[in-house]
Amino acid sequence: MSKRPTNRLQTESEKNDIRAELLVTPLQLHEFLNAKNADVKCSxxxxxxxxxxxxxxxxxxxxxxxxxxxxxxxxxxxxxxxCMNCGHVVFFHAPFVASKIQGK
Ligand SMILES: [Zn+2]
Known part of the structure; x- marks a missing residue:
């Protein structure tokens, strides 16, 4: 894998190579899911x-x-x-969630 130069500005093409899913923070994901169902309990x-x-x-x-x-x-x-009680894990489709968070 080639390494990108770090001592220059990124071109628009390089910026677009960063997948939207990699730009979502834990807080953004937390707020998105709370907006859908803030009272949810573990299934x-x-x-x-x-x-x-x-x-x-x-x-x-x-x-x-x-x-x-x-x-x-x-x-x-x-x-x-x-789940912070039993460890049950749930998944969310990252491209969908990232696009909604970023308003696309
Ligand atoms: Zn649980």
Missing amino acids: FCGVGDYGIAADPTGEMAPLVSTPVPHVKGLGLWLYTAA
């Missing part, structure tokens, strides 16, 4: 609240990806939230 234990972790940098919403079977190079990106 497994019925009592826990869902929490949103940050990625290892602490700056981005947690993303996981899963491959699409039988389609090389294609995967699905998902944000996660986990």
Whole structure:
């Protein structure tokens, strides 16, 4: 993988190479999900609240990806939230959520 030069401004094309899903913060994801259902409880234990972790940098919403079977190079990106009582994990389609957060 080539490394981008860091001592110059990015071109518009380079800026557009940054996927929208990578720009969502944990707070933005939290606010988006609360706007959809602020009173939701865990669907497994019925009592826990869902929490949103940050990625290892602490700056981005947690993303996981899963491959699409039988389609090389294609995967699905998902944000996660986990029950703070039992650990049940739920997923949200990252491209959809990111586009809504960014008003696209
Ligand atoms: Zn739970």
